[in-house]
Amino acid sequence: xxxxxxxxxxxxxxxxxxxxxxxxxxxxxxxxxxxxxxxxxxxxxxxxxxxxxxxxxxxxxxxxxxxxxxxxxxxxxxxxxxxxxxxxxxxxxxxxxxxxxxxxxxxxxxxxxxxxxxxxxxxxxxxxxxxxxxxxxxxxxxxxxxxxxxxxxxxxxxxxxxxxxxxxxxxxxxxxxxxxxxxxxxxxxxxxxxxxxxxxxxxxxxxxxxxxxxxxxxxxxxxxxxxxxxxxxxxxxxxxxxxxxxxxxxxxxxxxxxxxxxxxxxxxxxxxxxxxxxxxxxxxxxxxxxxxxxxxxxxxxxxxxxxxxxxxxxxxxxxxxxxxxxxxxxxxxxxxxxxxxxxxxxxxxxxxxxxxxxxxxxxxxxxxxxxxxxxxxxxxxxxxxxxxxxxxxxxxxxxxxxxxxxxxxxxxxxxxxxxxxxxxxxxxxxxxxxxxxxxxxxxxxxxxxxxxxxxxxxxxxxxxxxxxxxxxxxxxxxxxxxxxxxxxxxxxxxxxxxxxxxxxxxxxxxxxxxxxxxxxxxxxxxxxxxxxxxxxxxxxxxxxxxxxxxxxxxxxxxxxxxxxxxxxxxxxxxxxxxxx
Amino acid sequence: xxxxxxxxxxxxxxxxxxxxxxxxxxxxxxxxxxxxxxxxxxxxxxxxxxxxxxxxxxxxxxxxxxxxxxxxxxxxxxxxxxxxxxxxxxxxxxxxxxxxxxxxxxxxxxxxxxxxxxxxxxxxxxxxxxxxxxxxxxxxxxxxxxxxxxxxxxxxxxxxxxxxxxxxxxxxxxxxxxxxxxxxxxxxxxxxxxxxxxxxxxxxxxxxxxxxxxxxxxxxxxxxxxxxxxxxxxxxxxxxxxxxxxxxxxxxxxxxxxxxxxxxxxxxxxxxxxxxxxxxxxxxxxxxxxxxxxxxxxxxxxxxxxxxxxxxxxxxxxxxxxxxxxxxxxxxxxxxxxxxxxxxxxx
Numbered sequence: 001x002x003x004x005x006x007x008x009x010x011x012x013x014x015x016x017x018x019x020x021x022x023x024x025x026x027x028x029x030x031x032x033x034x035x036x037x038x039x040x041x042x043x044x045x046x047x048x049x050x051x052x053x054x055x056x057x058x059x060x061x062x063x064x065x066x067x068x069x070x071x072x073x074x075x076x077x078x079x080x081x082x083x084x085x086x087x088x089x090x091x092x093x094x095x096x097x098x099x100x101x102x103x104x105x106x107x108x109x110x111x112x113x114x115x116x117x118x119x120x121x122x123x124x125x126x127x128x129x130x131x132x133x134x135x136x137x138x139x140x141x142x143x144x145x146x147x148x149x150x151x152x153x154x155x156x157x158x159x160x161x162x163x164x165x166x167x168x169x170x171x172x173x174x175x176x177x178x179x180x181x182x183x184x185x186x187x188x189x190x191x192x193x194x195x196x197x198x199x200x201x202x203x204x205x206x207x208x209x210x211x212x213x214x215x216x217x218x219x220x221x222x223x224x225x226x227x228x229x230x231x232x233x234x235x236x237x238x239x240x241x242x243x244x245x246x247x248x249x250x251x252x253x254x255x256x257x258x259x260x261x262x263x264x265x266x267x268x269x270x271x272x273x274x275x276x277x278x279x280x281x282x283x284x285x286x287x288x289x290x291x292x293x294x295x296x297x298x299x300x301x302x303x304x305x306x307x308x309x310x311x312x313x314x315x316x317x318x319x320x321x322x323x324x325x326x327x328x329x330x331x332x333x334x335x336x337x338x339x340x341x342x343x344x345x346x347x348x349x350x351x352x353x354x355x356x357x358x359x360x361x362x363x364x365x366x367x368x369x370x371x372x373x374x375x376x377x378x379x380x381x382x383x384x385x386x387x388x389x390x391x392x393x394x395x396x397x398x399x400x401x402x403x404x405x406x407x408x409x410x411x412x413x414x415x416x417x418x419x420x421x422x423x424x425x426x427x428x429x430x431x432x433x434x435x436x437x438x439x440x441x442x443x444x445x446x447x448x449x450x451x452x453x454x455x456x457x458x459x460x461x462x463x464x465x466x467x468x469x470x471x472x473x474x475x476x477x478x479x480x481x482x483x484x485x486x487x488x489x490x491x492x493x494x495x496x497x498x499x500x501x502x503x504x505x506x507x508x509x510x511x512x513x514x515x516x517x518x519x520x521x522x523x524x525x526x527x528x529x530x531x532x533x534x535x536x537x538x539x540x541x542x543x544x545x546x547x548x549x550x551x552x553x554x555x556x557x558x559x560x561x562x563x564x565x566x567x568x569x570x571x572x573x574x575x576x577x578x579x580x
Numbered sequence: 581x582x583x584x585x586x587x588x589x590x591x592x593x594x595x596x597x598x599x600x601x602x603x604x605x606x607x608x609x610x611x612x613x614x615x616x617x618x619x620x621x622x623x624x625x626x627x628x629x630x631x632x633x634x635x636x637x638x639x640x641x642x643x644x645x646x647x648x649x650x651x652x653x654x655x656x657x658x659x660x661x662x663x664x665x666x667x668x669x670x671x672x673x674x675x676x677x678x679x680x681x682x683x684x685x686x687x688x689x690x691x692x693x694x695x696x697x698x699x700x701x702x703x704x705x706x707x708x709x710x711x712x713x714x715x716x717x718x719x720x721x722x723x724x725x726x727x728x729x730x731x732x733x734x735x736x737x738x739x740x741x742x743x744x745x746x747x748x749x750x751x752x753x754x755x756x757x758x759x760x761x762x763x764x765x766x767x768x769x770x771x772x773x774x775x776x777x778x779x780x781x782x783x784x785x786x787x788x789x790x791x792x793x794x795x796x797x798x799x800x801x802x803x804x805x806x807x808x809x810x811x812x813x814x815x816x817x818x819x820x821x822x823x824x825x826x827x828x829x830x831x832x833x834x835x836x837x838x839x840x841x842x843x844x845x846x847x848x849x850x851x852x853x854x855x856x857x858x859x860x861x862x863x864x865x866x867x868x869x870x871x872x873x874x875x876x877x878x879x880x881x882x883x884x885x886x887x888x889x890x891x892x893x894x895x896x897x898x899x900x901x902x903x904x905x906x907x908x909x910x911x912x913x914x915x916x917x918x919x920x921x922x923x924x925x926x927x
Binding site for chain 2: 067
């Protein structure tokens with residue numbers, strides 16, 4: 001035992017005698033974590049958040065959250081002598097006079113962009129693989145809340161430098177608050193401490209940005225991770241992986257080295273980005289003033305879809321009886337985002353209600369095996385992407401020389417037409433993949449090798465699946481579930497079923513959910529199919545070609561080749577059939 | 581449809597505890613069978629950690645040695661700040677190499693055999709649940725929570741009301757000026773008054789009607805803008821009073837918001853978009869269309885500033901103007917309707 005280890009063991013004992021920590025270590029050091037590239041998305045989110053906290057702490061040391069007017073005297077010559085808020089002046093100082101300040105600012109901004117992106121893609125991974133199902137519904141809700149907090153953190157941070165772009169974002173936010181019926185005007189005055197822009201807002205949003213939101217994110221991330229720890233990570237199907245086990249690498253040493261190493265990779269890449277790629281050059285547009293704006297103003301990427309909704313919405317407003325309701329702002333900026341996030345948070349419960357599935361799920365779904373869910377996901381993504389196009393309609397118009405009005409009208413129609421089409425298309429693709437899986441399981445995969453039989457017939461050689469692929473496809477056998485039965489309107493005693501309508505809706509939706517599913521082969525069918533392919537095909541195919549063709553068109557005459565055998569096909573044929 | 585519980589893969593035996601997964605083909609890595617390869621991997625990992633140390637030293641050197649204002653030309657990137665580039669690259673490399681080393685170590689030298697652990701049902705044992713229920717019942721009994729109805733109700737009432745002070749305390753987020761009855765009063769007026777001279781934003785020079793050519797466009801504010809701004813220490817007045825002054829042929833004006841609110845074809849409109857308040861700056865001289873850069877609402881200044889496209893619902897408010905005795909443009913009154921985004925009490 002080295003000296004360092006002795007000291008460590010001593011410290012471990014000291015702590016253990018006070019906290020009983022060795023009991024925890026005993027259980028935890030060998031804890032198994034499954035491995036998959038998509039599980040790193042959440043890690044990227046976590047690690048970029050740590051980088052945000054680190055760089056943000058440094059920035060608070062140099063930034064001054066004040067709207068007091070000062071005359072800039074720093075070293076950026078074009079703005080020298082110009083009146084601006086202290087917030088903007090200190091942001092310029094960070095960029096030009098604090099050594100490494102620009103690096104910290106750019107790292108902070110890059111890390112924030114990566115954070116929101118990682119959270120979003122992580123959420124998509126969870127959605128498409130059904131990882132939100134029982135018992136992980138709480139963690140899904142926490143995730144949705146974390147996403148909204150991440151958007152809030154991003155927007156509040158974007159507003160702090162008090163340059164022309166950030167101020168424009170605030171002005172829009174104020175317009176949105178003002179559009180909320182009944183409380184909007186008062187709400188805007190309270191938030192901004194009076195009229196726009198006032199002199200309070202930067203310091204207020206500063207405490208939101210550096211204390212309130214990060215505090216909440218930190219607390220929720222902790223709970224998020226604790227739940228992952230307690231419930232154990234989900235895993236993708238594979239050999240030896242069941243709903244009742246975890247297959248992967250132990251925390252000590254492999255997972256610790258990989259996950260720990262990955263933190264440094266993420267950190268390193270963000271630092272390289274901060275050093276190499278300019279982001280939000282706040283000195284270009286100058287200080288904020290409410291009567292100037294630059295053409296082509298664009299928010300950070302994650303606000304683009306909200307901006308797209310604002311841009312696409314028709315100009316509806318109602319002014320009646322002394323009040324004004326700005327549907328044109330209230331609906332796209334408040335109502336729809338509220339509905340979308342609520343629907344997202346409730347999704348696991350809605351799906352569980354429709355499927356009637358109350359089992360625990362630790363084995364992830366392959367997206368194709370839940371066609372309706374996958375279709376809903378792609379439909380939502382299509383909607384999101386269209387809104388993104390809306391958020392960039394001016395850039396698209398100038399780049400491709402199109403009319404903004406035409407783009408807007410296209411989107412107003414496309415937002416209602418394309419998502420349903422995406423739904424249908426995705427569902428069809430999923431079902432096609434299911435068919436392919438079924439065929440593979442029953443008859444092996446097509447090797448692409450064509451064999452000519454002695455009597456002249458051509459057949460394609462089918463190879464059996466390897467252990468891994470077979471286990472992945474067979475995982476469907478463990479996840480399938482039948483639709484709910486239609487309820488009876490009256491029970492056996494003739495008493496009316498009080499919940500009949502709700503139950504009937506549930507059963508109907510359940511039928512939609514499971515409609516068209518390609519039945520997974522039973523184990524008997526699989527064995528029969530492989531037996532048939534392996535031993536029977538050769539002798540039976542030529543003799544029963546006609547009957548086979550009717551029964552199993554795609555596998556007509558299939559010959560199964562056993563991999564690893566170094567024999568020619570003719571030798572194999574001879575071994576098995578002989579008489580051909 | 582096969583139920584998960586009845587379907588067991590007999591050919592995939594599940595092992596428990598920290599055991600390798602049976603039945604998965606496992607190919608040994610080169611580092612597992614070739615000691616030379618293992619030593620090479622060892623050198624790679626140690627090399628990366630050592631390089632990381634080197635980059636930390638380089639970081640400190642760059643911090644001390646590079647002048648703040650030095651620029652350097654890098655192909656692709658162009659002219660960039662030398663300090664930022666050097667600090668970012670050295671710090672990034674130092675940190676990245678630690679991660680790359682650790683992962684290389686894990687991939688090449690640590691075991692690459694997957695192991696299995698059993699999951700345990702998350703729900704508590706029925707006995708545990710029963711005991712918890714017992715304890716709760718005993719607590720309820722002992723406290724008398726169920727029995728003392730008045731205590732229970734008064735406690736709930738007290739708990740429901742205690743956040744009220746916390747909410748009330750938020751009222752003075754806006755310290756309401758004594759002469760301002762409500763928020764809308766502040767939104768409905770600007771500092772434009774009858775006779776306020778129109779001055780060019782930035783230079784604050786008054787504008788002679790005869791100096792503004794047809795097709796011309798000026799971003800303007802009232803003459804007392806600077807004084808008001810210094811007095812109030814905010815940009816609030818500017819946020820409402822900013823205007824655009826344009827000149828077109830008088831016969832091109834199809835309509836305006838009041839009779840003779842122009843002066844010989846010179847029109848003044850608010851600059852603050854009626855959608856969500858962005859300042860509007862894109863004016864197309866030929867069509868007299870005004871386009872908001874934020875959400876692309878389009879207004880026709882030759883036709884009362886009416887909305888012709890986009891999400892804005894209301895026309896741009898017009899400022900009635902004329903000239904004073906010296907021929908300078910002046911406002912004839914404040915705006916007749918509130919400028920900027922709509923609000924509930926606007927009517």
